[in-house]
Amino acid sequence: MTDKARVALLEQANEPLRIRELPIPEVKEGCVLVKTLASGVCGTDVHCWRGQVKLPLPVILGHESVGTIEKLGAGRTQDSMGEPIAEGDRVFWVAGHPCNKCYGCVILKDTTACSNRKSYGTSYSCADYPYLVGGYSEYVFLTGRSFLFKIPEQVPAEAAIAFGCGFPTAVKGFEVIGGVGPGKSVLIQGAGPVGLSCVVLAKLGGAHPITVMGAPHPRLEMARRLGADRTIDIAGLDRPEDRVKKARDEAGEADLCIEATGYPTAVAEGVELVRPNGRYLLMGVFSDLGPAPINPSVVVRRNLKLYGSVFWEPRHLHEVLRLLALCNDRLKLEDAVSARYALEDATQALHDVEALKCVKAVIAPHAH
Numbered sequence: 001m002t003d004k005a006r007v008a009l010l011e012q013a014n015e016p017l018r019i020r021e022l023p024i025p026e027v028k029e030g031c032v033l034v035k036t037l038a039s040g041v042c043g044t045d046v047h048c049w050r051g052q053v054k055l056p057l058p059v060i061l062g063h064e065s066v067g068t069i070e071k072l073g074a075g076r077t078q079d080s081m082g083e084p085i086a087e088g089d090r091v092f093w094v095a096g097h098p099c100n101k102c103y104g105c106v107i108l109k110d111t112t113a114c115s116n117r118k119s120y121g122t123s124y125s126c127a128d129y130p131y132l133v134g135g136y137s138e139y140v141f142l143t144g145r146s147f148l149f150k151i152p153e154q155v156p157a158e159a160a161i162a163f164g165c166g167f168p169t170a171v172k173g174f175e176v177i178g179g180v181g182p183g184k185s186v187l188i189q190g191a192g193p194v195g196l197s198c199v200v201l202a203k204l205g206g207a208h209p210i211t212v213m214g215a216p217h218p219r220l221e222m223a224r225r226l227g228a229d230r231t232i233d234i235a236g237l238d239r240p241e242d243r244v245k246k247a248r249d250e251a252g253e254a255d256l257c258i259e260a261t262g263y264p265t266a267v268a269e270g271v272e273l274v275r276p277n278g279r280y281l282l283m284g285v286f287s288d289l290g291p292a293p294i295n296p297s298v299v300v301r302r303n304l305k306l307y308g309s310v311f312w313e314p315r316h317l318h319e320v321l322r323l324l325a326l327c328n329d330r331l332k333l334e335d336a337v338s339a340r341y342a343l344e345d346a347t348q349a350l351h352d353v354e355a356l357k358c359v360k361a362v363i364a365p366h367a368h
Contacts, residue, residue, distance in 0.1 A: 006365070007137040008346035009126065011058045013051030016347040022131045029074040030144030031130075034067035034091060037157050039135025040164030041341075041361040043192060043262050046354045047287035048122060056125040061346075062135020062363065063095035063121030064164035066157050070139060080147040080314060092160050092321065093140070093148035094314050095120040112172065112311040120146075136346050138365045147314040152325040159324055162333035162360050166193030166260075167200075167320045168312035173258075173283045174201050175316070176309045180256055182206030187251055187273055188228075190260035190284055191219035193336075193360060196226060198258050200323075200331065203227030211251040213243070214261070215356065222336055222359050240265065244272050253278070260284040264292035271295070276302045283309050336360045342367050 005024050008017040027033045039062035047053050048061060069089050079085050096119045098105050104113030111117070118124060120140070124133040130141040142148060151160050180186060186207045188195045191214030202210050209229035214220060220231040232250055237243045253275035259266055259282040267282065271294055274280050299306065324333065339358035341349040343365050353361050
């Protein structure tokens with residue numbers, strides 16, 4: 001092993017990522033050095049690259065990653081659930097770090113409401129110790145405050161990363177609304193990792209019918225494979241009123257509508273597609289892309305219940321890994337990883353994700 005790691009560095013918004021070498025720090029007590037197997041290219045990474053998220057540049061992108069343990073610091077013998085870990089074990093780590101001393105952390109007991117939350121891949125400059133603080137890197141340095149979980153033996157690494165942060169995000173969102181319930185109709189706006197994760201959870205909850213609106217075709221095919229009863233391709237439906245009409249004609253109104261698009265304008269369409277006394281869960285619009293008007297009269301007249309859900313806690317990732325251990329022999333989520341890129345091609349990966357050219361893209365730093 002060398003004393004340096006190659007990384008794909010974001011030095012300036014809208015510019016190509018640069019390949020650089022950064023030092024690998026000493027693995028101190030309680031810390032873990034991980035050799036990156038795959039880091040998901042999230043839609044939020046694209047927003048970061050485009051300058052739509054404030055970052056302490058230079059930054060190593062990548063907040064959803066899996067890897068093998070390269071070195072354990074003294075005293076670190078277990079993962080965050082008490083499972084024994086050793087060098088060579090595969091792990092999925094939690095990028096986010098709450099402050100544990102604000103109103104959200106202490107009073108609400110909800111670290112997703114932390115007002116000082118930081119995260120690998122977005123909040124730390126790689127100019128500062130411990131330098132290797134994002135997944136677009138050959139190695140990631142996990143400090144003692146980082147949560148990590150051993151990946152079950154029967155779960156392929158690419159299945160664990162297939163929906164990246166989208167899967168625990170969806171688990172937390174379903175927890176916020178109290179689940180879906182058998183026989184309830186669900187309409188999901190968006191067929192990216194968050195939307196596809198919602199298909200899995202809705203199916204497991206007994207929802208019917210499950211409709212997914214989105215594009216392009218390969219993502220909709222994956223939605224069908226995972227249990228969607230109906231898909232609506234929005235390609236060519238450029239006007240909001242056309243998308244609303246198409247959804248109403250093919251699916252009617254839904255008991256539960258889920259926004260998983262990342263586009264603020266989708267919200268105005270979503271409230272039109274929820275039946276009276278129904279629920280609308282918003283999870284996709286994380287980056288601040290500006291306001292979008294909605295008609296509050298629709299919300300009032302239909303007794304709609306609106307829910308927002310952001311981030312997730314370590315337990316939600318643990319639930320995902322347990323679910324995959326039980327169900328991935330049927331789900332085969334690894335098939336969702338449709339594009340793999342070397343570090344040198346990280347900029348192309350961002351372009352391709354922005355253009356919706358793949359179901360899920362990953363950076364594989366050690367691929368040749």
